[in-house]
Amino acid sequence: MDRSTFLHNHLSMYLENREIVERPSFRRYSWVSSPAQQVWQERLNRIRFALFHMEVHAVSRGMMPVALLSFNGEELSRLSSLCLQNQVAFVLAHERGRQHFDGCAAVGSFRNLQNYETAVRNADIHSVADLLGYPDCCYQFIKHVTECYALDDLTLPSYYNSLQMDTPDALNPEKYLLTSHSEINFFWRALGLSLTPMFPCSLNCCSAQAYAIKLLEIGREIGYHAEIAWLTEALRWSLSWTALHGTAELKLPIIKVIYSTDFSTEKVQIELPGSSFPDEGAYGINFPFKQAPRKALSETKAVQNAIVHLSQST
Numbered sequence: 308m309d310r311s312t313f314l315h316n317h318l319s320m321y322l323e324n325r326e327i328v329e330r331p332s333f334r335r336y337s338w339v340s341s342p343a344q345q346v347w348q349e350r351l352n353r354i355r356f357a358l359f360h361m362e363v364h365a366v367s368r369g370m371m372p373v374a375l376l377s378f379n380g381e382e383l384s385r386l387s388s389l390c391l392q393n394q395v396a397f398v399l400a401h402e403r404g405r406q407h408f409d410g411c412a413a414v415g416s417f418r419n420l421q422n423y424e425t426a427v428r429n430a431d432i433h434s435v436a437d438l439l440g441y442p443d444c445c446y447q448f449i450k451h452v453t454e455c456y457a458l459d460d461l462t463l464p465s466y467y468n469s470l471q472m473d474t475p476d477a478l479n480p481e482k483y484l485l486t487s488h489s490e491i492n493f494f495w496r497a498l499g500l501s502l503t504p505m506f507p508c509s510l511n512c513c514s515a516q517a518y519a520i521k522l523l524e525i526g527r528e529i530g531y532h533a534e535i536a537w538l539t540e541a542l543r544w545s546l547s548w549t550a551l552h553g554t555a556e557l558k559l560p561i562i563k564v565i566y567s568t569d570f571s572t573e574k575v576q577i578e579l580p581g582s583s584f585p586d587e588g589a590y591g592i593n594f595p596f597k598q599a600p601r602k603a604l605s606e607t608k609a610v611q612n613a614i615v616h617l618s619q620s621t
C-alpha cells in the first residue's frame with residue numbers, strides 16, 4: 308500500500324463529519340497525584356517560559372524571521388518583557404490549530420512582522436511557512452493534509468505519516484516506539500510545549516529534528532540547563548492518545564489532558580512506549596502507567612493477618 312492511500316484510509320472518516328459539528332474549543336487537565344503536581348507543575352511552567360525566551364532569542368539572532376507563540380493569561384506580560392529585552396517587536400496574531408490558548412503573538416523585527424501580516428492577509432501560506440521557518444517537507448505535508456482533509460489538529464496525520472509502510476508498523480498502526488527523534492514528539496503541543504514551530508511531518512523528520520536541536524543549543528547558551536533536561540526527559544516518556552467525537556485525551560505518566568480535536572465517529576487509540584518514566588509517574592493497570600510492584604505472598608495483608616491470628620491463638 309502506498310503512503311497516500313494509507314493516509315486516506317485512516318483520515319477519510321474526518322471528511323464525512325467535517326460539516327456536521329460546530330466544535331467548541333476547550334482544554335482541561337488533571338494531575339495523576341499531588342506528588343506529581345508538586346514536582347512537575349513548577350517545572351512545566353519554567354519550561355514554558357524557557358521556550359518563550361529561546362524562541363524570542365532565536366528570532367533576534369536570525370534563526371527564523373518570525374516566531375508564533377501561544378500564551379495564556381498572565382504569560383502575555385512576560386512575553387512582552389522578553390521581546391523588549393531582546394529588542395524584537397510583537398503583534399497579536401491568529402493561527403489555526405492553536406485555539407486552546409488565550410491568544411497568540413507573532414514575534415520578529417518590524418519589517419518581518421509586516422511581511423508576515425501581508426502574507427497572512429493574502430492567504431499566502433507558502434510565505435507564512437517560510438517566515439516561520441518551516442522545513443519544506445513539513446510545509447508540503449501540512450499543506451497536503453489541510454487541503455485534503457481540512458483538519459485543525461494535525462496529531463493524527465503526522466502520527467500516521469511516521470509509520471513505515473510495508474512493515475509491522477503500518478500493519479499495527481496503534482503502536483509506535485518513541486526511540487529516536489524524541490525532541491520532536493508533538494503530543495506535548497497539547498500542553499504548549501514544543502521545540503518546533505509546526506507539527507513535524509512525522510515523528511522521524513530529520514529537518515524538524517535539526518530545528519529542535521538548534522533551539523536546544525540556544526537554550527543551553529542562555530542558561531536553561533535544568534529546563535532543557537526536564538523537557539528532553541519528558542519528551543521520552545510513554546504516552547497514549549485517544550480521540551472520539553471531537554475530544555482527544557492525552558495520557559502522560561504525570562498528567563492527563565482532555566482537549567478539543569477534529570470530529571470523528573470512530574474511536575482512535577494509539578500508544579507510544581517511551582524510554583523513560585518519571586519517579587512521580589502514576590501506578591496503574593493501563594498503559595502508559597507503571598504496574599505496581601508485586602508484593603511477595605508473605606507480605607500481603609491477608610497473610611500478615613493470618614500470622615497475627617495464628618500467633619494469638621497459640
Ligand SMILES: [Zn+2]
Nearest residue numbers: 444445508512
Ligand atoms: Zn518534515
